[in-house]
Amino acid sequence: MKLPLSQQKGFFAEYYLKLREVGAASCDSDIAKLSGCGNDDERVAYVDQLSWVRAGDAGLQVQREFNGKSATIAAELKERATNAFKQKKWLEAMLLYSRSYVSLPSDKVLERAIALANRSATLYHMQKHTECLVDIRRALDLGYPKDLLYKLYERQARCYMAIKDYPHTISAFKKCITAMDDSTLPADRRSKLHLDAMTMIKLLDADPRTSKQAAKQLKLKAANVSTALDQAQTLPDEKEYVSELVRIDQNTQEGRFARASADVQVGQELLVERPYVAVLLEKFAQTHCEYCFMRTVVPVACPGCSDVVYCSEQCQQRAASKYHKYECGILPVLWRSGASINNHMALRIIASKPLDYFLQLKPTLDDELSLEQLLSLPKDDFRRVAHLERHQKERPPSNFFQYVLMARFLTRCLQSAGYFGNDPQPEQVKVISSLVLRSLQFIQFNTHEVAELHKFSAERREKSIFIGGAIYPTLALFNHSCDPGVVRYFRGTTIHINSVRPIEAGLPINENYGPIYTQDKRDDRQARLKDLYWFECNCDACLENWPLFDQLPRDIIRFRCEAPNNCAAIIEVPPTCNDFMIKCVTCGEMTNILKGLKVMQDTEMMTRTAKRLYDTGDYSKSLNKFVDLLRIMYEVLAPPFPDFCECQQHLKDCFLNLGNVYNLD
CATH class of the missing domain: 1.25.40.10 (Tetratricopeptide repeat domain)
Structure with missing residues (x-):
């Protein structure tokens, strides 16, 4: 006997294909008419009334499951x-x-x-x-x-x-x-x-x-200070922080983006931010706290389901009061459907706040907000994320159709979990469907993967593993560069952003959306960014087509021109050069490269010391050494060059060791 559709693994893709089959000849023309809808409310209402979609809904019954409790x-x-x-x-x-x-x-x-x-x-x-x-x-x-x-x-x-x-x-x-x-x-x-x-x-x-x-x-x-050692403690909430060095700006070419309000030095902390929403991957649901993402040796169980665990009673109660009361028993259906972590985040955004909150907010949700107004909103205000980039104008009808179907499914999950009470009102259900649809769109372009550093000490090997996804409203406003100026690491779900090179006042503070010039060729990077984020990268590494790390020339030293006229040219010199005064072909002025050559000699010993500190586990001292190295190098030498890239990577590794770490030995 064949299982009902909603009991099958990866059933949502099968549901979509069956719908198209039922829609037959009118399917494509019906979907194309979505281009005439002006907003998400209209899109949801239009798809809802399609007869072949309504006919397919019977195969998508959602019921809570507690099979694991036995x-x-x-x-x-x-x-x-x-x-x-x-x-x-x-x-x-x-x-x-x-x-x-x-x-x-x-x-x-x-x-x-x-x-x-x-x-x-x-x-x-x-x-x-x-x-x-x-x-x-x-x-x-x-x-x-x-x-x-x-x-x-x-x-x-x-x-x-x-x-x-x-x-x-x-x-x-x-x-x-x-x-x-x-x-x-x-x-x-x-x-x-x-x-x-x-x-x-x-x-x-x-x-x-x-x-x-x-x-x-x-x-x-x-003094009312607890000293009990037998109380499980969750990860303490870190104080959120946006450095005064960070300024969020906006223009027609770059949209909203971060720039340096003053000179940023290497290693400075620029942002500490808790997520608006964060979801753990299913594969870590039995090893990590579902609320704070910390690994737990002695987990607390959810009283209702066996699908998730918590590091402490505090985290369990926080999750239960916020969103898990609606996800409890629904997670098996969601995971089995094949829905991505992005889809799960869209559901959790709604589940985290009561129905009345969204019903009251909805009429004014699309009111235009200035950048200052947006940034001044409370961190848990839905508008902080609802106004993130969605690329609505570039979306084809077929994309909207798939997203509307997912929004309807996620809303049905919420409905079966009691989100709408005992007597769901059709208009309320449509409002939430439209908000889930909106969430799916901005999540697509603004999600960060939460990482944990896995250490294989015996093999002297480390690897960053993605354990979940999250949205950070402030960080989401940072633009991309294939040569990022910052590194990110996580403590639980809280993200820390630190600079990995000097950034002059007025210049953008860019992070990285995945492709990086040292590891991926320009064509591959740009194709991936276009596919995932719908933009063409114009960072220095792309415009100048910087080579991969393995192809960076090691027989050339790149000195900065030190002419008093602020010439920004690069002077390339072979290591065998015997001249100390080199003429800049751009401005014609002479630059003394003796200082740069001495820097190259001094940094060799500093690098050995920094690596030794890292190998012994003294990451803070190692980090300080690599910060000094990058600062010294950057004063006289210009990226890209191998020593600078290696030093940056070591600095990033130091920061990662200050965050989520799991030693597999």
């Missing part, structure tokens, strides 16, 4: 975990206990407490003491069985002792002694455990460090 599956996983634990396969046991816990339905409270307690035991054996404390606290909160509580408190005491928190160690041992009253332990084992606990309490009571720690903890508690 007490039976959880019990099977628990049994496998216990077998692994008995064989001292701690990591395997820990992962299986996690899967068992995530699979348990929310009403299986006792089973969840036991799964977390079991996971804490594996973490203790792995010497993950802080993580073990987190799970112990969670098991206690869920009402772990009274007759077994003494086990948890003893393990808690051992963890606190391992991290040298003696007041909490004493407290846990005392709780262990009290909890033994409810246990079924044989008298001899109870007596031994009681003696061991009392011995440790006496020893720690006599240790002078205990009283000092207790006094410090009491002081912090009085």
Whole structure:
């Protein structure tokens, strides 16, 4: 028996093809009429009334799914975990206990407490003491069985002792002694455990460090500063920051773009920005926090579904209150449909705010805003992203048709999740469909891939892996260059932008949309940019057709002309040149290249030192060395040249190591 369309893998493409088949001869002519629609409301309304589209809707039924939550599956996983634990396969046991816990339905409270307690035991054996404390606290909160509580408190005491928190160690041992009253332990084992606990309490009571720690903890508690080490902490929210060196400008040729309001030096932080919306890729849904994107060893499960995990209760509650209440149970359908991460972002933009917010905003959404008005809007205002580039005028009807179909599907997902309440009003549904359609358009050109640096230390190899997508309203206004002036790295979903070369006041501050001149030929770069972003790049690297890194000449040194008339010419000199004074063919003035030759000699030793610091993991000091190197080089030498490119890449690597990092060793 063939599965219903919406149960098939990658069903949205199949749905689209079937629609065209049903539309038959009138299909292309009907789609072509979309060119007569003046806005997204009209496009949605027009497609909605096409009879062959309405006929195809029956195959696109969307229902919430919670198949992953199963007490039976959880019990099977628990049994496998216990077998692994008995064989001292701690990591395997820990992962299986996690899967068992995530699979348990929310009403299986006792089973969840036991799964977390079991996971804490594996973490203790792995010497993950802080993580073990987190799970112990969670098991206690869920009402772990009274007759077994003494086990948890003893393990808690051992963890606190391992991290040298003696007041909490004493407290846990005392709780262990009290909890033994409810246990079924044989008298001899109870007596031994009681003696061991009392011995440790006496020893720690006599240790002078205990009283000092207790006094410090009491002081912090009085100041309302939490010192509990058994509370899972999410990644702290970083303060957003736009440097005074960054000015957003606008003109007819470049649109909205960033320029330097004053001279920018190498390594300066120009922007720290949290995303307007961020979505994790499906393949990382069980390893990373769905809310903040941090890897989690001891995940918190969603009470409703087993599709995502969180690093902490705080992140789980934030997601639930904001958007996950509408995505819970819908994610399997969305992933199975073949919808891209961009499509998922469009759904989440709507799911993150209540229906009334969009209904009230819609009548004024297209009101023209000046650049100053746009930038002054609150960061969570939909207009901050709704007014990003959409290239509406260049879109062919066929493109609009596909996007309208996706908008209708995503709106149907929201509807089935209860976004419109129990009695969805057709006009409200159409408003949201049009806003999803708008979102799909601006997301296409303004998404950034969120990265995590994977390190293979044994092989001395690193690779940036994309784990999700996000929109950063301010960064989205930066233009592209195949020779970017900045590097970006991520802490969780927060993006950091730092300069990787000097940028003179008044010049654009450009980032990179993917193709870079050192790795891709000009024709390939321009074709890719045209295909993905619908523009032709005119950066220096494209206009001058700079060679790839492997083809950069190493027998030529490019000096800047130092004539007092501010000549911008480049003087190319072979390393074997014996003359110190070289005449500029552009302005006719003489330039002394002795300083430049000395710079080349000095930078060799500095480069070795910077690389050594990098190899030992001292990324901050290594970064400072590479910053100095680039500054010195840029004063007398002109890109592109190999040493400068290599130094820039090393600087970028240093910044990446300050962000999301996963060591695979």
